[in-house]
Amino acid sequence: MLRVGIAGLGFMGMIHYLSYQKVRGVKVAAICEQTRKRLTGDWRDIKGNFGPTGTRMDLSGIATYDNLDAMLDDPKIDMVDVTLPPAMHADIVCKALRKGKHVFCEKPMALKLTDCRRMVAAAQKANRQLMVGHVLPLLPEYAWARKVIDTGRYGKLLGGSFRRVISDPAWLRHYWNADVIGGPMLDLHIHDAHFIRLLFDMPTAVSTTGRTRGKLAEYWTTQFRFKRNFAVTATSGTINQQGRSFDHGFEIHLEKATLLFQFTVIGDQAKYLCPPTILDDRGKAKTAKMPEGDPMMNAFHAELKAVVQAVSTGKKNNVLGADLARDAIAICQAQTKSLRQGKMVSLK
Numbered sequence: 001m002l003r004v005g006i007a008g009l010g011f012m013g014m015i016h017y018l019s020y021q022k023v024r025g026v027k028v029a030a031i032c033e034q035t036r037k038r039l040t041g042d043w044r045d046i047k048g049n050f051g052p053t054g055t056r057m058d059l060s061g062i063a064t065y066d067n068l069d070a071m072l073d074d075p076k077i078d079m080v081d082v083t084l085p086p087a088m089h090a091d092i093v094c095k096a097l098r099k100g101k102h103v104f105c106e107k108p109m110a111l112k113l114t115d116c117r118r119m120v121a122a123a124q125k126a127n128r129q130l131m132v133g134h135v136l137p138l139l140p141e142y143a144w145a146r147k148v149i150d151t152g153r154y155g156k157l158l159g160g161s162f163r164r165v166i167s168d169p170a171w172l173r174h175y176w177n178a179d180v181i182g183g184p185m186l187d188l189h190i191h192d193a194h195f196i197r198l199l200f201d202m203p204t205a206v207s208t209t210g211r212t213r214g215k216l217a218e219y220w221t222t223q224f225r226f227k228r229n230f231a232v233t234a235t236s237g238t239i240n241q242q243g244r245s246f247d248h249g250f251e252i253h254l255e256k257a258t259l260l261f262q263f264t265v266i267g268d269q270a271k272y273l274c275p276p277t278i279l280d281d282r283g284k285a286k287t288a289k290m291p292e293g294d295p296m297m298n299a300f301h302a303e304l305k306a307v308v309q310a311v312s313t314g315k316k317n318n319v320l321g322a323d324l325a326r327d328a329i330a331i332c333q334a335q336t337k338s339l340r341q342g343k344m345v346s347l348k
């Protein structure tokens with residue numbers, strides 16, 4: 001039985017806690033949170049942009065801490081699940097690894113590439129697994145696209161365009177602070193940077209144009225260059241108006257098929273602007289059937305199942321591995337640099 005300590009019981013801490021309840025071979029053995037009432041099981045003020053809202057929880061049998069170091073010293077914990085704000089990820093992950101714990105950390109891995117490198121080195125030195133919560137490849141539409149590509153039935157990948165745009169999340173206090181969250185590049189687009197890295201390997205250069213807010217990218221389009229002849233672009237960022245809180249999608253080109261998908265939330269209406277659809281080379285447009293149930297909660301369940309399996313078997317999970325998560329940060333960092341400097345930026 002893998003025993004997990006959750007560090008930071010906010011929105012994601014709660015989603016992870018609920019998801020672990022459905023995974024075999026794991027037990028949430030400890031929770032560390034600075035908001036004391038949550039340690040008594042009062043989660044009623046927790047709310048995010050998907051999934052259930054918090055209720056009163058029975059935490060009997062779970063060790064509770066309001067100090068992170070104290071939880072890391074708990075010898076009964078095998079893995080630390082870090083759901084703290086991004087600026088705290090690097091230090092706490094390295095500390096947990098030094099204490100001999102495996103670590104699963106929410107995205108973004110860290111705010112800076114140098115921190116990501118430090119985290120990967122700490123995992124290697126400690127001989128422990130470090131995984132990062134890049135859940136997008138496990139969302140039904142993205143998992144469908146990967147599956148179609150991996151069959152090889154439609155030939156080689158040629159490229160794609162990816163989109164992720166939200167209304168300005170004005171209610172998130174530190175969203176536009178480069179030292180706390182890092183704006184839409186690290187909070188939002190990081191998902192597509194990771195997905196692009198997963199599908200096409202590491203870009204050799206990026207060229208980004210768009211607008212900034214202070215030092216941060218606000219809304220932009222990037223062209224990605226690769227050693228191979230791929231044509232890949234992404235558009236991400238925020239718009240100033242409320243009313244369309246979320247919009248994401250892709251168009252992925254293969255030799256013998258094109259994969260289409262766009263989902264949006266306008267007002268309080270969530271809908272497909274284009275359901276997952278495959279255009280094949282016989283001129284047919286076929287809509288793919290997605291699995292039943294809440295797609296987000298299903299994706300987190302799949303994610304944590306994969307994390308528990310990786311640690312329990314010692315077999316690393318490539319999709320959730322720290323190397324890809326670090327590369328995603330490198331890509332985002334290069335995109336921001338390209339946008340600020342107005343020129344193409346190479347990635348080594």
Ligand SMILES: NC(=O)c1ccc[n+]([C@@H]2O[C@H](COP(=O)([O-])OP(=O)(O)OC[C@H]3O[C@@H](n4cnc5c(N)ncnc54)[C@H](O)[C@@H]3O)[C@@H](O)[C@H]2O)c1
Binds near residue numbers: 007009011013032033
């Ligand atoms: N994968 C996804 O789709 C997704 C969605 C939302 C958030 N996230 C990521 O999850 C992470 C957390 O985001 P969130 O929305 O849950 O934030 P949150 O603010 O709701 O939760 C963070 C929690 O950490 C606690 N905390 C902060 N400092 C602490 C300390 N020193 N000791 C103990 N507790 C402390 C806070 O009190 C808070 O409850 C971020 O990295 C975010 O990017 C991922």
